[in-house]
Amino acid sequence: MLKGGKIGLRARHEDDIPTLRTELYDDVVNSARAEAGPWRPISPGSKDPRLVVDDGEPGSVAFSVVELEEGALAGTAALWGIDNHHRSAHIGLGLLPAERGKGYGTDVVATLCYYGFAVRGLQRLQIETLADNHAMLRSAERNGFIREGVLRSSAWVLGEFLDEVILGLLAQDWKPNSRG
Numbered sequence: 001m002l003k004g005g006k007i008g009l010r011a012r013h014e015d016d017i018p019t020l021r022t023e024l025y026d027d028v029v030n031s032a033r034a035e036a037g038p039w040r041p042i043s044p045g046s047k048d049p050r051l052v053v054d055d056g057e058p059g060s061v062a063f064s065v066v067e068l069e070e071g072a073l074a075g076t077a078a079l080w081g082i083d084n085h086h087r088s089a090h091i092g093l094g095l096l097p098a099e100r101g102k103g104y105g106t107d108v109v110a111t112l113c114y115y116g117f118a119v120r121g122l123q124r125l126q127i128e129t130l131a132d133n134h135a136m137l138r139s140a141e142r143n144g145f146i147r148e149g150v151l152r153s154s155a156w157v158l159g160e161f162l163d164e165v166i167l168g169l170l171a172q173d174w175k176p177n178s179r180g
Contacts, residue, residue, distance in 0.1 A: 002063075002119075004111035005177070007104050009063035009077055016064045016073050017052075023096045024076065032158050033130060034094055058082065061115075065095065065108055074099040077108050079116055079125075087123040089116055093136075105139035110177055113143055117171045124170055130155060131163035145169045 002009040025031050025042050032039040042048045059082050065075040075095035082089040093108045109127075116122045127145060129136040141147075145167035153161035 001066075002111050002115055003068065004107040006068060006102070006107045007074060007111065008066045008068050008071075009108070009111050009115070010066060012052075012062055012064045012076075019073055019096070020064075020076055024094050027097075029158065030094070030097075033133070034092075038156075058084070065093070065099075065104065067099070067104070074104055075108070077112055079112060079120070082120070082122075087121065089120070089122055089125055091116070091125055091127050100135065105135055106142045109139045109143045109145075113169065113174055114176060117174050118176065122171065124168060126169075127167045128164050129167070130157070131165050137165065137167075140167045140169075143169065144173055144175055146173075 021042055021044075024034075025048075028039050060078060060080040061082070063077045064073060065077050066072060067074045073096070075093060077093040078091075079089045080092055091109060091112050093105065093112070095104055095108075113125060116125045125145075127136070127140050128151075129140070131150065137147075146169070147165055148168045149166045151164040151166065154164045155162045
């Protein structure tokens with residue numbers, strides 16, 4: 001397990017899936033804002049890639065987020081779009097509704113940075129988020145990410161176009177905390 005200050009990132013367990021499905025993916029508004037495509041329901045027992053981890057997939061590493069005190073599931077996190085040639089990847093995370101507002105997002109981003117830069121030896125990490133996702137913007141910027149641009153009206157979300165913000169962090173600009 002990778003440990004942050006408040007959270008840990010561990011492999012996804014089978015018993016995580018029902019909670020993630022119910023609290024993140026079955027929530028139409030949350031899922032529509034988090035996914036690159038339109039919301040669609042996940043059938044129970046399906047092998048939907050958002051829930052099932054394919055350890056053989058080199059371009060993505062999915063984690064379950066757990067809070068360290070009790071070990072309770074707090075959400076999901078991933079390094080995705082991993083490009084070993086350019087040594088870059090994207091960061092994504094989703095916290096369960098009851099776990100939001102506790103500073104876990106900032107800690108998840110920090111721990112994913114440790115994984116990307118120290119463990120994987122990447123040069124660049126990137127985050128794309130909706131311009132009104134203030135919690136993610138704060139979490140990214142607290143970890144040293146720089147706003148690199150805005151993609152105007154690039155996301156079709158629940159009947160309207162929204163702007164997306166691109167943030168980036170380079171290995172030489174990363175300020176590591178003690179992790180691991």
